[in-house]
Amino acid sequence: MANYAKASLPVIKRLPKYYRYLKALQASGITSISSRELASQMGTTASQVRQDFNCFGDVNGRQGIGYSVESLLHMLEGLLFGNGELLPAILIGTGRLGKAVSRFIATSTNGFRLIAAFDVSEDEVGKTVNGIQIRHINELDTFCRQYHPQVAVLCLPREGAMQLSGTLVELGIRGFWNFSHYDLSVPYPQVICENVHLGDSLMSLGYRLRNE
C-alpha cells in the first residue's frame, strides 16, 4: 500500500494532530499554509513540519507560497482512514469503557468497521452496542475463523487480555487497541496501539504534579 520512506513512530503519532489543525484551517476558509505558520499554531517548529510532510509523500509544497490545505488533508485522510476500505474490528469487553470506546470504532468515517462485540457475562450476551449484537466470548474462535477481523479493541477489566492476546494473534488479529491494564504479550510484528493504559497516564500525571 504505502511506498514512501516509512514514517517513524513519533511522526505517525503526530499525524492526527496535523489532521485536526488542517481541518480547522479548512473550516475557516484558509486554502494555503506555510510550515512556519502551521508550526506556530501547533506549538512546534517549521523544521519539524517540513520534515514530517516530506516523509509522507508527495505533498506539493510551493516555494514562496506554502502548502495546499486541501491537498494535505486529502493525503492525511488517505493515510489515516485508508481510501474507502474499512478495517474490520471487534470489541472485547462491553462494560462502560467498552461501550464508550466502541462509538469511535463504530463511526465509519474513522476508518474502522465494528463487526462484533464479545463479553464473558451472560447478562451482556444478546444486548447490543452501537447496533452490534454482543456475543459470548466462547464464540470468539469460530467468529474469527469465519469473518477475519483485523483489529481487536480490548476493554477487559483486568486479567485475561494478556492470555487472550496470543490467541487473537493466532486467529489473525493484526492490531490491538489495548485498554486493559496489563501489557500484552504479543510478538512482533503485530501492531499495538499505545496510549491505552488509562490508569498509567493518570499515575504519571500524579507523579509529575507532586514533583513539580
Added chain:
Amino acid sequence: MANYAKASLPVIKRLPKYYRYLKALQASGITSISSRELASQMGTTASQVRQDFNCFGDVNGRQGIGYSVESLLHMLEGLLFGNGELLPAILIGTGRLGKAVSRFIATSTNGFRLIAAFDVSEDEVGKTVNGIQIRHINELDTFCRQYHPQVAVLCLPREGAMQLSGTLVELGIRGFWNFSHYDLSVPYPQVICENVHLGDSLMSLGYRLRNE
C-alpha cells in the same frame, strides 16, 4: 517534594509499567530481582532499568544480588500515588466516557480524590457518578474558588475543552487529563496528561496497519 535529579518524561511514563511488573513479582512471592531479569520480563534492557532506577532516588540495589522488590514498590508507590495525600480532582463531562473514566479517579488507592463532576446537560445535573453529585457547569467557577481542585479530567465530546482550559488554569487547575478530541491551549508549566486522544491513537493504528 521530590529532591532527586528530575526524571525525563520517557522515564515517568515507564513508572507505572515497573509498578505493575513488580506487583506481579511480589504476588508470586519473589523478594529480590536483578535488572537483567526484570528487563527480560518487561522486554527492555538491563541498562535502561538501572538508569531509570538510579534517577528516582535511593533504590539500594545490592551488587551481586539485585534490588529488593518491596523497597522498589514502596518507592514507586510514593512517586505515583503520593504518600497518603490525595490530589483533589474534578470531572468535566459526565457522558459515557466520563463515567467510565471517573471510576479510576474515584478509587482512592490511585492517588486522586474525585470531589466534583460537572456537565452542561440539565438532564445530568443532580444525578451522581461514583457517589459524586453532578453539578451544572455554571457552578464551576464558584466551586473551584471554594474547593481548589488541582486536576481536571476533561471528557467533553468536542469543542469547549480548548476554551475551558484557560479558565481552569486561572481557577488554579495544575494538571489536565484530556480526553477531549482537541488540543488544549494551556501555557507552561501546567501538566497535561498525554495519551488521551482516544481517536488519535486509533487513527494512528489504522495508518500503521495499512502501511505495514
Added chain:
DNA sequence: TAGATTGTTAATCGATTAACAATC
C-alpha cells in the same frame, strides 16, 4: 575466592532543530 550484579561513565542511536541553496 569466584560469580553476579550494581552504579555510572562513555558510545551509539535516533529524533529534533538549524541552516541554506533552490525556486516560486
Added chain:
DNA sequence: TAGATTGTTAATCGATTAACAATC
C-alpha cells in the same frame, strides 16, 4: 527582481544501550 518558503543536508540534542570498575 525581491521576498518568502520549500526540500534537504548538516548540526544538535537527548535518550538508549554498552562497557566496566567497584563490590556484594
